[in-house]
Amino acid sequence: MQSASDSTVRRLSAYFRILEEARAAGNDVLSSAHLAARAGLTPAQVRKDLSCFGSFGKRGRGYDVAELREEIRRILGLDRAWRVALVGAGHLGSALFSYKGFEKQGFSIVAIFDQDDRLVGRSWGEIPIRPMKEFGRVAGETRVEIAIIATPAEAAQAVADAIVAGGVRGILNFSPRQLFVAEGVWIRNVDMAIELESLSFALARRR
Numbered sequence: 001m002q003s004a005s006d007s008t009v010r011r012l013s014a015y016f017r018i019l020e021e022a023r024a025a026g027n028d029v030l031s032s033a034h035l036a037a038r039a040g041l042t043p044a045q046v047r048k049d050l051s052c053f054g055s056f057g058k059r060g061r062g063y064d065v066a067e068l069r070e071e072i073r074r075i076l077g078l079d080r081a082w083r084v085a086l087v088g089a090g091h092l093g094s095a096l097f098s099y100k101g102f103e104k105q106g107f108s109i110v111a112i113f114d115q116d117d118r119l120v121g122r123s124w125g126e127i128p129i130r131p132m133k134e135f136g137r138v139a140g141e142t143r144v145e146i147a148i149i150a151t152p153a154e155a156a157q158a159v160a161d162a163i164v165a166g167g168v169r170g171i172l173n174f175s176p177r178q179l180f181v182a183e184g185v186w187i188r189n190v191d192m193a194i195e196l197e198s199l200s201f202a203l204a205r206r207r
Contacts, residue, residue, distance in 0.1 A: 004052045011049050012072055014039050019069040031062035081106045083143050085168070087159050088150030089114040089122075089129050092174060096150055097124055110142045115155065132159065136166035146170040153177040160187075 004012075018038045022030055032043040039046065050056050050068075053075050057063040073079055084102070086093055086109050096102075097109060112129045114120060120131045130138055139147075147163045149156055149171060156175035163171060164185055171187040173179055181187050 008049050008052055009076075011039065011041070011045075012053075012076060015046070015049070016069065016072045016076060016078075019065055019072065022065045023069060027065055029062045030065055030068075032057065035063065078106050081108055083108055083110045083145050085109070085111040085113065085135070085139055085142070085144040085147045085163075086150065087113045087132065087135075087147060087163070088174075089116070089119045089124070090150065093150040094124075096148060096174070107146070109148075111138050111144055113138075132162060135162050139163075139166040139168055144168055146172065149173045149175050149179075151175055 015035060018035060019030070021038075032046045036043045036046045054071070056068055056071060070079075084107050086097055089112055093112070093114075097112070102109065109127065112124060112127050113132045113135055114129050115132050119129050122129050138144075144166075145168065147168045147170070149159050149163070151159050153175050156173065156177055157179055160171060160173070160179045160181055164181055169185050171179070171181065171185065173187055173189045174191075176191050176193055178189070179187060
């Protein structure tokens with residue numbers, strides 16, 4: 001499991017969502033061919049990805065939807081709750097806080113931080129917006145395990161440094177810049193501009 005690549009883990013998340021949809025539709029069994037078709041992959045790729053984590057399914061029958069869903073849920077760490085801090089209470093931070101998908105998958109925002117004095121002291125729901133200088137103390141008190149960065153690019157590295165200093169080892173970065181963190185800290189970058197540029201490249205070449 002430790003040797004699984006990032007791309008394999010991302011595909012595992014896609015399989016999990018497909019299985020969620022299949023379960024909701026009342027499907028009890030999915031073949032590797034059906035799972036692959038829904039994921040836009042080959043059956044061989046699906047079998048290779050799943051083999052990184054164990055032996056699943058039966059030849060000639062396929063995968064038990066409920067069983068495989070639970071196994072992937074466990075592998076992805078979704079069989080427990082994760083406590084999350086949100087840094088950045090602007091428009092993007094507000095949208096992320098309002099997104100119900102986080103809570104559904106077990107990611108609960110328990111603390112919010114910002115540097116803007118006009119925002120600090122306000123509350124979103126029952127969660128007060130605190131100044132970033134209190135991150136270490138509040139993160140410890142609320143047992144934060146993951147932090148989301150939703151700040152402007154120029155503030156993001158200092159924010160990441162404070163997050164790491166506060167003992168948090170998982171960061172989801174929405175700021176449009178590359179961040180540098182110490183070994184043993186896991187960071188994932190979500191740059192929507194890059195995704196749009198990739199689409200514009202594909203469309204421009206098609207013309």
